[in-house]
Amino acid sequence: MKVRYVGKSYGIDSMTDGKTYDVLEVDEITGGLRIVDDSGEDYLYHPKAPKPNGAKEAYGHYEIVEDDATGSLKKAIYG
Numbered sequence: 001m002k003v004r005y006v007g008k009s010y011g012i013d014s015m016t017d018g019k020t021y022d023v024l025e026v027d028e029i030t031g032g033l034r035i036v037d038d039s040g041e042d043y044l045y046h047p048k049a050p051k052p053n054g055a056k057e058a059y060g061h062y063e064i065v066e067d068d069a070t071g072s073l074k075k076a077i078y079g
Contacts, residue, residue: 001068003033003077005050007060013039014052020065026072033062033076047076 001023005015015021015037024034024042032044037052045051049058067073 001073002065003035003062003073004065005060006063007050007058010052010055011038013037015045015050015060017060023073026076031076033073047073 002020003023004020005017007015007017009016015035019038021035021037024036026033026047027044030044031047033047033050034042035045036042037045043053046058047062050060050062051058062073062077064073064077
């Protein structure tokens with residue numbers, strides 16, 4: 001699964017505007033997207049309001065590039 005992040009770039013510890021990221025899973029407990037971000041590590045990000053830990057506001061959203069056969073990303077992002 002892959003998403004493109006559209007919004008404010010947060011730097012090396014988060015995500016960059018226009019960049020495509022691998023989604024390892026949609027977390028069953030939180031509904032978060034486990035994404036390998038610019039740090040090279042995987043973290044859970046909110047599916048509708050992505051922001052790095054410690055940020056007060058979310059400034060972006062995701063565009064689905066590649067979903068799985070069951071539409072996991074579509075369900076997580078759009079409900």
